[in-house]
Structure formats: C-alpha cells, structure tokens
Amino acid sequence: MASEQTAAATEDLPEGEAPDKATVRKAVAASSIGNCIEWFDFGVFSAGVMTTIVGTVFFPPDDGGSAVLRSFALIAAAFVARPFGGMFFGPLGDRIGRKSVLAITIILMSGSTFLIGILPGYDTIGIAAPLALLAVRLVQGFSTGGEYGGAATVIAEYAPTRKRGFFGSFLEFGTLSGYILGAGLVLGVDLVLSDEALHSWGWRIPFLIALPLGLVGLYIRTKLEDTPEFQKMEKAGEVSRSPLRETLVHNWPMILNLIGIVILLNVANYTLLTFMPSYLATNLDISSTTASLITIGVELAMLAVIVPLGSLSDRIGRKPLLLTAAIGFILVSYPAISLMQTQKTLPILLGFGLMGALLVLMLAVIGSTFPAMFPTRVRYGAFAIGYNISTSLFGGTAALVIEKMIKTTGSNYIPAYYLMIAGAIAIVPILMLPETARVPIGKCGHSRKPEERVPV
Template structure:
C-alpha cells in the first residue's frame, strides 16, 4: 500500500508525494478510458454491430435502433450516480471505484460474447441492452469518483494539470477504440466484420479493466477522505445530505455539463456517422480525420490544464461556451463542404473549443463541493445531466436530420447547449488554487468543526 507516502502534519493527512499522485491519476484515468473505448468501438462499428445483433430493418431504422441502444445506458446512469456516488462518500472512494471498473470492463467484454440475431433471435438485442444497462449503472458512479479521486490526491497548485488527465483518458480510450476499429475495417471483409470482427475490440476490455483494478487497489484512499475519517466527519446519510446541502451547486454543475456532453458526444460519438452517412465521406477518411483531431487534443490537454492553474478555470470555460455559440454554425458549414481541409478545419475548431472544457472540468467540478459530500454530489449532478443531454445527442441529431433534411442540425444543437451553459459558468466560483480539504466545516448535528471542505 502507498499510505506511507502520505506525511502526517499536525494530525491531518498532508498532500501525497508526486509518485503516489501519478499512480492515483493513472488508475483513475483508466476507468474513463474504458468508458470511451467502448463508445468509440460501438459508434465506429455500429453498422457491423447492428447487422449482427438486430433483425433486418430499413437501414435508417436499423441505425436509429443502434443509436437507441447507445443511449440506453443513460437511462440508468442517474441511478448509478444516486447509488454509487453517496456510497463513495460513506465507505470511501477506492472501494466504489474498484467496483465500477470491474462492472464496466465486464459488461464491455460481455457485449463481444453475445451471439448473433441469426443464432438466438430476439435474445441478441435483449442481451445487448442488458449489458449496456450494466455499463450505464457503473459509469454513473465512475466519472464523479474518478474526478474526485484525482482532485483529492492532486496538490492544490497543480490540480488543473493533474485533473486534465481524466479527459486525457477519455481521448486516449476513444483513439484506441477508434484506431482498432479502423484497423479491423481496413483488414477484414464486410462479411467477416459482421460475423466476428466487431467482437474483438470489446473483448480487449478485459486486460484494460484488470490493469485499472490493480492500480486502484494498490493505493490507499485519498488524503482528503482519510482526513475526513480521522476527524469522524464521514457522512452517515449521504444521499439526504447531498441533496439538502448541495442542490444549488448540483444545478450549477448540471448546466455546464449540458454543453460538455452535447459537444463531447456530438464530436466523438456522432460525427463518424455524420461524415459517412450524411455527407457521404469515405469511412476510412472520416475515421482518420477524427482520430487525427483527437490526437491533437491529447497533446494539448495537459498544457491547457496547467494553464488553468495559472489563469483560472472560468476564463477557459467561458471561452468554450461563447466559442460554441459563435463558431458552431461556421464550423459545421465548413465540414459540410466534404473536402479534406474543410472537414479537418471544422473538426479542429470544434475540438479546440471542447478542449477548453475537457482540460478544466476534472479540477473544477470536485472543488465545487465539500469532501463530506463531494463524490455523491458530483456523481448525481453529472450523471443526471449526461443522461438527459449526452448519450441522447446522436439519436436526437439523427432523428432531426431525418425529419428536417437539414445537415446543419448539429450546429444548432451545439449553440443551444452553449446558451444553457453560459450563465452557470458566469455565476460559479473560481476554484483554481482553492484547497479542497483544508478549510473547516461543521459536522451536522454537532458543534464540531473539522478541516474537510472545499470552500
């Protein structure tokens, strides 16, 4: 265990040393990488998956069915946040995060093992939906916990830098999944892809999950949670307290997450289908363009996170919101030209705006809540907003394009999300350089004050 790396100072657990922080960051980021690895594989191979799992439909109906299954986990994601998040405040971040990564990787592997519709009939799509429901429940407690784990291990002055690796994991998982999908599509025939090729990337989730589980289990719980335990300030009624004490901050977080998730899922999950099905761009060309943009964002992630430590989180977040409001329509219009340079340029504009959010949220959101209720409040707000506006984005955009015939629908959707996010960003407190577990708070039901909050 690595608890010996945490120095005792005046009875409180001090900041962990950098080697321990790096292990904590890696273990937390792997869970997010796992989630987005699955989304990338599913969205890039959706044609092959639906051909194997669903009965014969009109191509558009089959595609909508596939996207509906993509959105299914978001129905139960809030329940995962409501159940697992408060448990992380009651029993510790480490225990819950070890559970979520096993559930996520196990259900991803299960998808790769589902027999085809030709073999077991309607049971095939039913099993797919069940596996996706398990994924949704586990991810409801994963993201808030992973962000909390990173933030509570990170030193205050570098929380933006280390927190940015949460979304580095997002893009890393996505690039790995999309890259594997591209390789399989280039090397296998369409018949082989439908028969067995699409399954292989899902099965590779097993070693990724085991590595993440191992890294998380090697560490003690976070210094902030240990400090909370030592002070006798761990909550005994986590869900009730979360809602009573944090509902304003939760609503604020939800407003910002609307833009984050609409942009994230539009760019990463829906765009491959938009380029190939709506704009008739060659599938391989579309895959490579999006992967290229994601690699650029990965290279910029840590520097932008470090920048937020210097200039604050709010300037970057408001830049993203105003940028999406002003630039989404021009970017989608340029992408709509179908030329390589136009598509690459439009994707890069949207990607860089998204980067301003991705690089800062891992350090911003955890600092909005007290240690005592942080995991639960973050998880509930994030998972509810994501359920409503994240995974549903590809389905909604596909349906709107089909009904209106307009190829600029994604731009209007992004602009609407930006309008929603601007006010929450403006009213939120600046959290850069604010220690997340050094200020005192009163334990409910007592007059005792303990240093466990993030105010």
C-alpha cells in the same frame, strides 16, 4: 518546483500527511484508466463501420436503413441507468471511501463491454439478442454512473492545490486516449479483415480487449490507498451518516449549477466524439475510413494540448477557459458545420478541428473544476448525481436526437444549432461558478447549513 509542489500539497493536510509525487502519479493513473475504458467503449460503438454492424447483428433484418439509429438508441439506453448508478455509487463512495467503489465500477464496466463481444446475434437467438444487449448496456451505464465522479474526486483529492488543473487534465486525457484506442482498433480491424470476416466475427475483437484493460486498471487501483482528504475526514469522525440525503437537501443549488455546465460539455462531447463519425459517413457521404481518420486526427491534436491547458488553468483560473468554450460554441458551430458541407477533406478537418479546440478547453479543466464545487463530505455523491443527470438527459441522447432531427427536417445544420443552444445555456452557470483554482480542495465547496457529524 519540488518545494512549490510540497507547499501546495500541505496547504490541505497536516505536515507528513501530504502524498509524495509518486503516489499522486499512481492515483492519477488509477483514475484515468477507468475513463479510458469507458471511452474505449464509446470509441468502438461509434466508429462508422461498427455503428452499422451492431445495428444489424443484434436486430432483425430491416430495409429501412435504421441500423445507425438502432446503435444510437443503444448508446442512449445506457444513459438511462447512469443517474441511478450515480445515486448508488456516489453516496456510497462518500460513506465507505473512494477506493472500494472504484474497484467495483471498473470491474462492471470492463466486464460488461467484454460481454458484448461474446453475445450471440439475432440470427442465433432471435429477439433475445437485442434484449441481452440492452441489459448489458444498462449495466454499463449503471457502473459508469459511479465511475467518473469517483475518478475525478480521487485526482482532485490527491493533487497539490497549485497543480490540481495539471493533474486533473489527465482524467480527460484518459477519455481521449480511450476513444482513440477504441476507434483506432476498429479502423485497424476494418482495414485488415475482409467485409465478410468483419461482419461475422471480427467486430467482436475490440469489445473483447476491454477485459484485460479492466484487469490492469483494477490492479492499479487495489495498490492505492484512499484519498488523503477522505482519510482525514475518517480520522476526524466527519463521515456523513446519510450522504445521499445530505447531498440532495443541502447541496442542490450547486448541483443545478453543475447540470447547466455539463449540458454544454456533454452535448459537445457526444456530438463530436460519438455522432460525428457517423454523421460524416451517413449524411455527408464521406467514407467510414476517412471519417475515422479525421476524428482520430483531431483527437490526437486535442490529446497534445489538454495537459498544457490544464496547467494554464492553474495560473489563470478555470472560468476563463470555460467561458471561452461556451461563447465559442455559440459563434463557431455554424461556420464549422458549414465547412463540413463542402464534403472535402481539408474543410471538414478544419471545421471538426475548430469544434475540437473549443471542446478541449472544457475537457482540460472539468477534472479540477467539478470536484471543487462540493465539500469533501458529499463530493463524490453530489458530483456523480449532478453530472449523470445532465449526461443522461442531454449527452447520451445527443446523437439519437440530432440524427432523428436531421432525418425529420432534412437539414445537416442540426448539430450546429444544438451546440449553439447548449453554449447559450452554459454561460449563466459558468458565470455563477466560484473560482477555485488556488483554493485547497479541503476548503472547496459549500453547504447551506452545518450537517451532523458521526463517528466512523
């Protein structure tokens, strides 16, 4: 096994330049912790009880029951800034290196989440409270726009070719871990504190935890060298002079392909992980505690299988798993949501579990699939731009749009229709996707014409 790993790694790099296994593990940990912090924030924000509290603490009193919509609007607002973060940090990472940019993004992400925990509410500073919260959420979105593409790129460029699926799956292992940690912490605070204490100060505790998490992540990242692929590109004098222009001019077809796949990924991701807890509590009259336990339980199951699925993709390819997920969401979403309408715990758990099983098929392979769609020179920027445009338009707005459509139509089946449409859209770009499971990362991606090469 060790000899296979070494051989796989050296397919990309000259002998002696391939990273050892300890360095690869450190790179995976440094990348995954940023995703963990990002989704820790979502886990906190979307927990049933927290969704209501945030909507009431930072906004004027309202008897119209719009606290949940306000919180979903805040979640969506952060996504407005994500494409701008991707356009800024992504090409910057292609120009100066992945390591430096990821150090900046993790500071901004954890720091802004921490700030939410110390912001005064509407009762203290009036209309300045929601405006300050909005500003912080925009900073979160801007920094997150540069985080995910860089973290995925680091893992892909460090991982041995034959185990890129295995190592890449740890990126979304961080996603699920962060969500479980955030939602679990909110649940714990809710169970321990009185309702009065929770609403007055206890809700701040989960947000404050983000800062020490970020400092740990920053420490790990500062101990890591830049990726072997980027260092090789630097030595060869192949760093692009204008990575943003090069990305948009020569790589837009594959960016469009990425956007199409990410529509399903993020509609499923944000529907299940940020909308469903509130959906169960608000629309199906399930207690917030039960809704949180169901969500956490399904995610723990996803956590248990995501790495084996990533390893499976190294053997059978990424496309079979992605296609299974897309077709599955078309066929299974309606029956799964129907099970939830029984308002009984076991059918709800089964329906949620069916959709979670489809989602984890995608989560297991995107960390190894998406970076391999682009050449090294523009990998960070192309990934970050395409991913964040799609996420901003379709992922971040999913909870808000679905909740609004449910209120407008009175139908609790809106989540199923939304997922089915997203699955149908994703099938075409998945079929067009080149299979890169056994292709060295340095040979992945394509460009429509040779670009200029400049000394660095």
